[in-house]
Amino acid sequence: MAKEIIKGPGAAHPVPRQQSSIVTTQTKTTLYPFAEDLEAYNRAIPNGAERLFNNFDNQANHRIAIESRVVDSNIRQAERGQLFGFLTIIIALLVALWAAYIGHEKLAIAIVGVVLTGGFSVFITGKIQQREDLKRKKEAARKAGAE
Amino acid sequence: MGSKIDTDYLVASPSFITGVGSLFNLAGGYFIYNQHRTGPEADAAAIRRDWFKVAEDFKAAIEKSKAEVGSEPS
Numbered sequence: 775m776a777k778e779i780i781k782g783p784g785a786a787h788p789v790p791r792q793q794s795s796i797v798t799t800q801t802k803t804t805l806y807p808f809a810e811d812l813e814a815y816n817r818a819i820p821n822g823a824e825r826l827f828n829n830f831d832n833q834a835n836h837r838i839a840i841e842s843r844v845v846d847s848n849i850r851q852a853e854r855g856q857l858f859g860f861l862t863i864i865i866a867l868l869v870a871l872w873a874a875y876i877g878h879e880k881l882a883i884a885i886v887g888v889v890l891t892g893g894f895s896v897f898i899t900g901k902i903q904q905r906e907d908l909k910r911k912k913e914a915a916r917k918a919g920a921e
Numbered sequence: 922m923g924s925k926i927d928t929d930y931l932v933a934s935p936s937f938i939t940g941v942g943s944l945f946n947l948a949g950g951y952f953i954y955n956q957h958r959t960g961p962e963a964d965a966a967a968i969r970r971d972w973f974k975v976a977e978d979f980k981a982a983i984e985k986s987k988a989e990v991g992s993e994p995s
Contacts, residue, residue, distance in 0.1 A: 805976030807983070819990050829982035829989075837978060841928060848935045855940020863944065893945050900942025901951065904933035908955050911927045918925040920973040 859896070863889055926977070930970050931955050931963060 807815075807826070815822030866889045874882035915921045931954055933939070943951055957963040 805973065806979055815986075822986070822990075825989070826982055826986045829985045830979055833978040833981045833985070834975065837974070845929065845934075851937045852935035852940035852943070855937040856943055858937075859941035859944045893941075896938060897942040897945040897951070900936075900939040901953070903936060903938055904953050907933040908953065911930045912955060914925050914927060915930060915970055915973075918973060920926055920970050 859893070863893065926970050926973050928967075928971055928974050931967050 812823035812826070815826055819825070866885055870882040870885040870889075873879075873885065912921070933953060939952075946952075955963075955966075957966060
């Protein structure tokens with residue numbers, strides 16, 4: 775809204791007149807280059823847009839390959855953890871049984887106690903670790919503006 | 922890698938510790954997730970992060986292209 779003062783021969787006194795106008799602005803926010811940007815790349819360097827997309831393809835493929843390896847490695851680690859944990863428990867229980875069999879009941883109870891305490895400690899640690907990992911991922915996304 | 926956003930946002934990364942801990946998952950519910958009210962909401966959140974990741978790739982590609990152009994003899 776703009777206020778204009780009209781002055782002229784017919785105006786004895788300056789007459790304020792209301793003048794309104796609507797200005798429409800369009801703002802686009804994007805994380806990706808616009809088509810105009812790509813045309814500008816082509817003008818600036820030969821095959822600029824194509825080179826940019828080649829670089830993008832390479833970068834995306836590289837990232838996906840690394841992520842696949844990280845995910846596979848994490849899954850293998852978890853599988854190893856299950857196997858080692860299972861073997862440890864079985865061996866400990868066999869030793870406890872053997873100890874009980876030869877008359878060392880207290881030792882057997884102690885072994886079972888240690889296995890159970892250790893196992894549940896790892897269980898809780900794993901749960902905390904998962905919770906912290908999820909929290910970190912959420913926080914990272916929030917900081918990057920993806921939340 | 923310098924990446925900020927994780928594409929496996931909905932699930933916690935497995936580890937040796939979580940593997941051992943899962944042996945005691947007798948009652949279930951050991952594995953936890955970044956939960957949403959509905960399935961489509963969870964999908965939308967994950968897809969949104971994926972696209973941000975793609976944008977990061979674009980950013981890196983633009984930087985690389987700029988560096989390539991800068992190093993070319995004029």
